Amino acid sequence: MSGSCFADRLEKHLNLTERERAALARLEENQRKVKRGAMIQRANETITELFVLRAGRVMSYVILPDGSRQILRVYFAGDFIGSASTVYSKSPEALVALSDSVLCPFDKYALRVLLEEHPRVAALMFVLSQMERVAxxxxxxxxxxxxxxxxxxxxxxxxxxxxxxxxxxxxxxxxxxxxxxxxxxxxxxxxxxxxxxxxxxxxxxxxxxxxxxxxxxxxxxxxxxxxxxxxxxxxxxxxxxxx
Amino acid sequence: MSGSCFADRLEKHLNLTERERAALARLEENQRKVKRGAMIQRANETITELFVLRAGRVMSYVILPDGSRQILRVYFAGDFIGSASTVYSKSPEALVALSDSVLCPFDKYALRVLLEEHPRVAALMFVLSQMERVAxxxxxxxxxxxxxxxxxxxxxxxxxxxxxxxxxxxxxxxxxxxxxxxxxxxxxxxxxxxxxxxxxxxxxxxxxxxxxxxxxxxxxxxxxxxxxxxxxxxxxxxxxxxx
DNA sequence: AAGGGGCGTTTTACCTCCGTAACGAAACCT
DNA sequence: AGGTTTCGTTACGGAGGTAAAACGCCCCTT
Known part of the structure; x- marks a missing residue:
């Protein structure tokens, strides 16, 4: 059990080096607790934060102009969330906690450093994102x-x-x-x-x-x-x- | 106009270095022409190839057990296709040409080299994949x-x-x-x-x-x-x- | 030029799955 | 206890599916 919940998740699929685990742990230096029902990220708001979900459960959704809602995905501990904000300056989707949860927020620029210094982690992020695509x-x-x-x-x-x-x-x-x-x-x-x-x-x-x-x-x-x-x-x- | 159609596509969003362009061009060394209607990749078959679509139009789809079809995505020149095969050994989706097309096939391992040597391209691949996720x-x-x-x-x-x-x-x-x-x-x-x-x-x-x-x-x-x-x-x- | 096969579009008639609206019961807060 | 949320159930209506046939168009063949 490393300090990183995200690393634990990745290790379900392959073995990480000590250096990689340490680098991933750095993404989870900060913690934020949120209550069930809490809005983590509003749709269409400017954002620079991503999250690792350390504990609990979170959903992402969009609201259509007629008021109806489409839930896009449910996330569990170890998942990397808010990844759309790596691409868009305004969040295309909202994030809400489905249960009391623990989030580790980090900055886009922290992701940049990670990808620059750890090519294998960069490849892994690509892979994770492909898994989500297929889902x-x-x-x-x-x-x-x-x-x-x-x-x-x-x-x-x-x-x-x-x-x-x-x-x-x-x-x-x-x-x-x-x-x-x-x-x-x-x-x-x-x-x-x-x-x-x-x-x-x-x-x-x-x-x-x-x-x-x-x-x-x-x-x-x-x-x-x-x-x-x-x-x-x-x-x-x-x-x-x-x- | 570089030698790489994929590089041209990426340059719609940001500027690449000469080195990066050259590396991307290497993915498109081989070409394969296919006719409208041609099956490029069957679902559930073992695959190690990815493609850059250089010209034409391609769709991906799945067939459900009851015979109905869901088209997942339509691809255009400059798109990177078959990306699911970076993760799964058997293709989860089929690829068929919607018009006469030109494909540049390359191996998973070529992608690996690219990601190892060009961290910015690795980050870009992640970004592209997030754009597709949002779509x-x-x-x-x-x-x-x-x-x-x-x-x-x-x-x-x-x-x-x-x-x-x-x-x-x-x-x-x-x-x-x-x-x-x-x-x-x-x-x-x-x-x-x-x-x-x-x-x-x-x-x-x-x-x-x-x-x-x-x-x-x-x-x-x-x-x-x-x-x-x-x-x-x-x-x-x-x-x-x-x- | 005539005929014919193949593919895609258009149209009709009918049906059903799922949505709408509404309300009562149960469970859960505070 | 009193409000609020979630679940359960009803009756009804409509959006979209099914099946089938006809139509148009292109391309082939003779």
């Missing part, structure tokens, strides 16, 4: 081309697989920490219809629920319903620069 | 939270703005090179309904068509209908390492 295209296919039932199923599977990545103790149940309205805003449905789907899946014995926790009782079936594939098995990072 | 989240919001009319409008605007980025001669009309079925597969609609929307927009005087070309007659109105914002104006690349 987004998967969700795009889900919203564009599958039914409400399929969208909810694949969304649940994606969340549990990402939680498992950092927490080995998770078996088949987890705390979603999202309201049904939020699930709807993530997969492009209304809360009413999310509720229909969830109760239907519960009636079908695919999932069960008790006070906020969701248990996936038949993942194979859910994967089929949701057209879901776990991409984290098929990584190829051999081409990255040597340590 | 995807915009489309995610479009599919998840807006009407058929809005989806078609924003799709057309996105295409024309990306064409304009590389070709100053474009005013308000362009060659789409997509069938209505393909438009539908890109924005999550059926060809029938795309047709309804397009003819409606034509009747409303928002667009006009003649032999494959589409003219946007009222971009302001289309932007409002599609909840569209052109992100290419708001870039902030000042933090990148110095030349």
């Amino acid at each position: 987004l295209t998967d969700r795009l296919a889900s919203l564009g081309r599958s039914s409400a039932r399929a969208r909810v199923a694949s969304f649940l599977l994606d969340i549990i697989d990402r939680l498992r990545l950092m927490d080995d103790s998770i078996t088949n149940s987890f705390d979603l920490k999202l309201t049904q309205e939020e699930i709807g805003d993530a997969v492009g449905l209304t809360s009413v219809h999310v509720n229909r789907m969830i109760r239907q899946m519960e009636a079908d014995g695919l999932i069960s629920r008790s006070n906020g926790r969701i248990a996936l009782l038949n993942e194979k079936a859910l994967e089929e319903i949701g057209h879901y594939t776990n991409r984290y098995n098929d990584l190829d990072l051999d081409w990255l620069p040597d340590a | 995807l989240t915009d489309r995610l919001a479009s599919l998840g939270r807006s009407s058929a009319r809005a989806r078609v409008a924003s799709f057309l605007l996105d295409i024309i703005d990306r064409l304009r980025l590389m070709d100053d001669s474009i005013t308000n009309s362009f060659d789409l090179k997509l069938t209505q079925e393909e438009i539908g597969d890109a924005v999550g609609l059926t060809s029938v309904h795309v047709n309804r929307m397009i003819r409606q927009m034509e009747a409303d005087g928002l667009i006009s068509r003649s032999n494959g070309r589409i003219a946007l007659l009222n971009e302001k109105a289309l932007e409002e209908i599609g909840h569209y914002t052109n992100r290419y104006n708001d870039l902030d690349l000042d933090w990148l390492p110095d030349a």
Whole structure:
């Protein structure tokens, strides 16, 4: 366990050197605690800060002119967030804490130094960003081309697989920490219809629920319903620069 | 005009050094011509090649188990494609030429050398990948939270703005090179309904068509209908390492 | 020039999945 | 206890999907 939560995350995929770990730890020198519901970054505001999410859960979203919301992504401990601000001077998306969380803010210019001095970390940042790109295209296919039932199923599977990545103790149940309205805003449905789907899946014995926790009782079936594939098995990072 | 089409694209955003241009040109040493309709990369096949698209037009898509297709992205000259293969050993998406095209294939390991030797280019690759990420989240919001009319409008605007980025001669009309079925597969609609929307927009005087070309007659109105914002104006690349 | 096949577009009729609106119950604050 | 948030459920309507056929156009072939 190094001082850097982000380094821990990267080490799920490959081994870092001491120097690299130290450099990454420097991104997390500052900490900021935020409460559930806190706005971390407003959309369309000037920003120079990025964050490593050290603990808790965060979502990013946009609000359309008609008031509807699209949740873009849910983030977990170890994730690098706010990365859009590496490119745009005004944040294209808002960030809100879904649970009490700990953030490590750092400056764009700190990222610059990191990338200059650690080519392998630079390559890794590119790789992480590609992983997120693929996750987004998967969700795009889900919203564009599958039914409400399929969208909810694949969304649940994606969340549990990402939680498992950092927490080995998770078996088949987890705390979603999202309201049904939020699930709807993530997969492009209304809360009413999310509720229909969830109760239907519960009636079908695919999932069960008790006070906020969701248990996936038949993942194979859910994967089929949701057209879901776990991409984290098929990584190829051999081409990255040597340590 | 350097030897590298990709360098030309990057120079739309910032100035490269001679050394950097030379390094990028090395990615485009090989050329391959492909005909319209040619499969460049099949989904789920082992791959080690990436491409710079030198001329023509290419799309990426996935096919869901039920046979439906989701087009993920349309690429133009100067775009870097197949980037998912930097992360996965099997391609998560298929690539097909939408018009006769010229591709410059290169190996993952060539990318590695580039990133090791040119930290600024590495940072730039990260930036490009973030730009694509934001483009995807915009489309995610479009599919998840807006009407058929809005989806078609924003799709057309996105295409024309990306064409304009590389070709100053474009005013308000362009060659789409997509069938209505393909438009539908890109924005999550059926060809029938795309047709309804397009003819409606034509009747409303928002667009006009003649032999494959589409003219946007009222971009302001289309932007409002599609909840569209052109992100290419708001870039902030000042933090990148110095030349 | 005539005929024909292929591809994309247009149109019609019908249907269904999902959204809208509304309200009551339960759970959660403070 | 009283407000606030979330969940559950209903009835209804509409946006968009499905299926099918006709139409137009280009290119081929004879």
